[in-house]
Amino acid sequence: MxxxxxxxxxxxxxxxxxxxxxxxxxxxxxxxxxxxxxxxxxxxxxxxxxxxxxxxxxxxxxxxxxxxxxxxxxxxxxxxxxxxxxxxxxxxxxxxxxxxxxxxxxxxxxxxxxxxxxxxxxxxxxxxxxxxxxxxxxxxxxxxxxxxxxxxLRDAREELAEAAVTQERLRFSRDLHDLLGHTLSLMVVKAQAIRLVADRDPVLAAEQATDIETVGRRALGEVRQAVSGYRGRGLADELDAARTALCDAGVDATVLRDGPPLPAGPDALLGWAVREGVTNVIRHSGARRCEISVRNDGERVVLELKDDGVGPGGAVPDVNGSEYGAYGVRGGHGLRGLTERMAVADGTVEAGPAPGGGFLLAVTVPVTPSL
Structure with a gap:
């Protein structure tokens, strides 16, 4: 005017x-x-x-x-x-x-x-x-x-992130089906055998019950392994997948890794942390750059995921899961679940504004976690 x-x-x-x-x-x-x-x-x-x-x-x-x-x-x-x-x-x-x-x-x-x-x-x-x-x-x-x-483009990035999460859930469902399908069928067959021979041959029935217990314990261990590490997809694969996903979303990705290879347990846990952190960067941060670093000093390994985004939220995040302010997620289960998983392995999760701007997710786990 x-x-x-x-x-x-x-x-x-x-x-x-x-x-x-x-x-x-x-x-x-x-x-x-x-x-x-x-x-x-x-x-x-x-x-x-x-x-x-x-x-x-x-x-x-x-x-x-x-x-x-x-x-x-x-x-x-x-x-x-x-x-x-x-x-x-x-x-x-x-x-x-x-x-x-x-x-x-x-x-x-x-x-x-x-x-x-x-x-x-x-x-x-x-x-x-x-x-x-x-x-x-x-x-x-x-x-x-x-x-x-x-x-x-922003809507497309959100849809791609949601599609990636959906595909991962489908893959995890298939993994659980592969893990439990045969095992549960075997347990049902053995339970039927126990019912048929329990009166005639108690010794054979006890052997079948022992087999059921062994199969059940093995299945329980496999399920725990699948839930904690998505069965066989460790830190290296997650870092490669993270670099690809960030680049596809228009985020300049830098991955730094220092130290010897990790045992299977910490490796799977950090792979989970990378997946959760990168998903939040793509979906909520609005970042243009993201740096992922892994440092292993032989006793503890530190994973840091830093981006330059501010997100639509802006609230101070709470690592207990009530809020993930920089990513705009309230009451989400991702960070809370990650914190709980790391706590089981004597690890820690810290999330908050990074020095100089942006957001920082830091995960620390012992190289040899206590059982």
Whole structure:
């Protein structure tokens, strides 16, 4: 609306007569312009309404510019801004956004040149006003298109993260089925055998019961191993998967590892920690860079996952699981479950704002955890 200063300057200098008509015309242009912006940004309003208002502002601007001349031609760049707003929103729904830009912004720029020619402006003035109209419209439309593209990319990243979590859950379900399917079938068969021979051969029934106990204990151990480490997917594989997932999500990933290889237990636990931390970075942090470091001094191994995001939350996180503020997760089970798993292995989990900005997740576990 700062562009209205030029017509106001003409009115103050007595160059717009009659004054009352100039005031009415300027107020009408301003009202229509505000109505265009409000309706274009309101998703509940059909797009035909702001388009009709642009047509109205085009006609009104042309009439008052030709009638009052001088600084009133600055209303055409204001018209370009309004057209850019409408085109920027309408192009998201149109199949040919470039065509809508050409027709809309090019059309009002042509009207600007025609109005200048009818009003007797010289070529330099006509060219300057037309250039200002085109620039105002294109810049506005392109910025709105960029915001729309950013929103779509952000939604796509969220969907990819959710799809990755879903696929991991499906894989884990298949693992549990493979683990327990045969074992439970075997236990059922042996239980049936006990029922059949219990009266005739107590010794054989006791042997079958012992077998059931052995099979059950072995299955319980396999399930515990699967739950704690996702069975066979250790830290190295998780770091590779994390680097790929972060890069796919547009996050610059750096992975540093120092020290000797880890035993199976800590290796699986840290793999779980990497998976949980990277999932939260992708889904909630809004980060552009993420650094993962693993340091093993022979006694304890420290995993640090640091990003430069702020997340939609911003609250102070609580490692007990009630809040994961920088990632915007309240009451989530990921960090709480991770804390509980590390506590079983005498490990610790620390999460909070990192020095210098961003967020830091630090996990420490002993190389040889107590049993």
């Amino acid at each position: 700062i562009l209205l200063v030029w017509p106001l300057w003409d009115m103050a200098g007595g160059h717009a007569e009659p004054l009352w008509l100039a005031c009415v015309a300027l107020a009408a242009v301003a009202a229509v312009h505000v109505a265009i912006v409000l309706t274009a940004f309101d998703g509940r309003v059909p797009m035909r309404i702001p388009i009709s208002l642009v047509v109205a502002q085009t006609g009104l601007t042309s009439v008052v510019a030709v009638g009052f001349k001088g600084g009133w031609y600055s209303l055409f760049p204001l018209l370009g801004l309004a057209t850019g707003v409408v085109v920027g929103h309408a192009s998201r729904q149109a199949r040919g956004p470039e065509a809508s830009m050409l027709l809309g912004i090019g059309g009002v720029s042509a009207v600007c040149g025609l109005a200048g020619w009818v009003g007797g402006e010289d070529g330099t003035s006509i060219l300057g006003n037309s250039y200002g109209t085109i620039t105002a419209g294109l810049v506005t439309a392109v910025i709105l298109r960029l915001f729309s593209a950013i929103t779509l």
